Amino acid sequence: MSPEDRARDCLLVVFGATGDLTRRKLIPALYQMEKQRQLPDSFAVMAVARRPYSIEQYLAEISDTVKAHIQGGIDKNTWKKITGRIHYQPLQFDRPEDYEKLKEKLGHLDEKLNTRGNRLFYMAVSPQHFGPIVNQIEENKLISRSHGWQRVMIEKPFGHDAITAAELNRTLRQFFEEEEIYRIDHYLVKEMVQNLMTIRAANQIFEPTLNAEHIDHVQIISTEADGVGIRGDYYDKAGALRDMVQNHMLQMLALTAMDMPSLLTAEKLRAEKVRILKSLVPLKPEQMKHHLVLGQYQGYRSEENVFPDSSTETFAALKIYINNSRWQGVPFYLKTGKGLSEKAARIVIQYRLPLGSWSLVETTQTLKPNRLTINIQPQEGVVLSFNTKEPGTVDTLLTVNMDFCQNCLAGTNTPEAYEKLLADAMKGDLASFTHWDEVEASWQWIDGIIDWAENHPEAVKDYAQGSQGPVEADGLLNQDDGCEWL
């Protein structure tokens, strides 16, 4: 057994064990990991929540939802094995004596399973509880600094703005080192987002062309067809800028635009992302008109737990410049929203039109620029559109696609995001988690935009559900010669 595998022995302590995330994502992920024998022998789950359940009651409570979210049918033996590893501890987040009891139980388990003090705390709770829980963990000495490792996994949102994010981080850092904090951005474990690094690093035809000399603009798009659904309470306070742009969208931008690290280590990778995020050109209030389009789908105000006069944006499109020599003058367009025509995420890198011959030829034909599209979801793959001569003609142009469909690969068994997140955290691989410097830089850049938006509710345009979003978003793009959302 290699050292990396050994390092996975641990107790996974889940705060918020009766919540949606635990039922729909975490336990199903652990089931799959069990099935694929990715869990170490020395491993247990300590489910923690407020209700005074026995373990039997807890399992009875969550089983239906968990099972409904396990893909590929339930294998009885696996189910028995994984549920056999789960323990339950009732706990009021603010009661020290409950933490005492938790500590005792963890101690017993640690001894029994030989997990050597390794503890992974998972915060599957509302953000306001992150700080108090971490405080109690420390005060009641659930973390032993004498042996084993301690790690904490934190769900988004990491703060509500730059100030609250910094506060939360200060709290965490009182008790955890930066490299013990696993800030989740589940876009970072999507197969094609992970692939982005490989595609850039391992192909001489792509990487040397990804710069202002060759690229006209980049589009980063993540849209949903669904509305806000049952998440109105959270979403109405957040909006698209906080919910999607500050984290997922800027992370994809960073991965696309960053310089390749000299070594593909988590540390160097995250450092390069930080450099990009710190290079984003801030938007001044007078620039918003040409750089920001906000929208709200019609009917949003009637959604459950949404204020009837809400001006929360369910759509955001941005035009962003990066202040470095590599990307000088190359706009990065971001588009995200709910209630749109399709659920899809992709990165489109549009090349410049070639210089030289074609611009000199007298022709009525419109030469289309090359486009390299990284499809992230639901399609996964790479498409390169390029120009050829239409067969049988002298020089009629025909734009065609070369297509690599990753979904079409036979025998592909892509792990779900949370399997990857849990496995990485158990292994201690930070590459797919965000460093505080990234979070901080994102908030610092977007804070002014969110401030402006909150003070300009009239800037939020209506759009019909199932549409492409507000028509104003097209205007954002058309300012640059004739480009369009792709």
Place this chain on the structure above:
Amino acid sequence: MSPEDRARDCLLVVFGATGDLTRRKLIPALYQMEKQRQLPDSFAVMAVARRPYSIEQYLAEISDTVKAHIQGGIDKNTWKKITGRIHYQPLQFDRPEDYEKLKEKLGHLDEKLNTRGNRLFYMAVSPQHFGPIVNQIEENKLISRSHGWQRVMIEKPFGHDAITAAELNRTLRQFFEEEEIYRIDHYLVKEMVQNLMTIRAANQIFEPTLNAEHIDHVQIISTEADGVGIRGDYYDKAGALRDMVQNHMLQMLALTAMDMPSLLTAEKLRAEKVRILKSLVPLKPEQMKHHLVLGQYQGYRSEENVFPDSSTETFAALKIYINNSRWQGVPFYLKTGKGLSEKAARIVIQYRLPLGSWSLVETTQTLKPNRLTINIQPQEGVVLSFNTKEPGTVDTLLTVNMDFCQNCLAGTNTPEAYEKLLADAMKGDLASFTHWDEVEASWQWIDGIIDWAENHPEAVKDYAQGSQGPVEADGLLNQDDGCEWL
């Protein structure tokens, strides 16, 4: 009617009208052009050959073979129309009085059809007749310099070496201007060879990467599965170096390697090709061992009209450098031969391995270089192989293809080579014909190699029919780190 269309009115005078080329290629091509209404009203074919046929006898003589080489079935009306345009004139190539009669007939036709003196002479005869015929054409004043245009189409081979090619050219140039001479290289009208210019000129992702900074090497391959067949008489005197390398292979090399012309005109295009051909690094006798592999398939000496002790090469592989800054140090590998495992032509551009991250990562994986393959025949299309991350793994590399299949385009009606050649010559478009400067530069470069080969019959290695050629050809490539024929 545009001026370009007008320019097509002409009399097409075919010398060698009972020959194989006329039956199998020219008349079928004219039939297709007639069918697609690409022939002007003012147009006739004057078939010229030695035998004293009437037109009826001539048509009877050639009809079976012609019909057998028309694709898509014979349409009676089209057949009647095209044969109605054909006239026949018996002629001994060396008898002036026959040329007098031909001149008279052409004069009548010219007047009757209003072809305005435009004459296209097609040399579908053995090369030794090119000079004498052209001489007679001039002496007997079949060319009028007072009105219309005169053009001559010349089949390969254009000379047997640099000296004889120059002689032939001098003869032609006594009577024709350079821009009246249409030297045929039928590879230049293959769809994907024509497409090469568009693919290079119209795509920012390709052209800026085609240089020594990004490219490891280029392979240009044209192989045949068939042996020499009925062409033993010609081929045994020529060999692969003359039959394929001097013309088709070096033309493909030139189109791949040349700088893009500032305008896509025939003149500028051909000038750029000349620059490349003049930059080919000559091979010294002591270099042949590492730059040249010759082969002869087993059984070749028993072929019809082949000398029983022939040392003619039916296979040639070369490693060539270009002496300019764009391609400094980038080998161009050429491979051609008969009696090999497949009939195929393609250009493979292999990129360098990426610098940076991947070379620093400790990995046992072999990173494969990007390859851009232009499939010329029988498949037509473009394939880009690149590296991705295998789904579900952390960083296992997977090399995959993006594929554009031109054959698969619906409704594609690719004209045969000779339709395109005839149409271009009638239009006066020289872009797909070779300039004397190209022919001269090719011969001058290859002459020394052919000389050396003829003085080193022991250098010609045996290879089995249906094989990849002599094993020595692999050695040519493997000298460079681990690359292989693709």
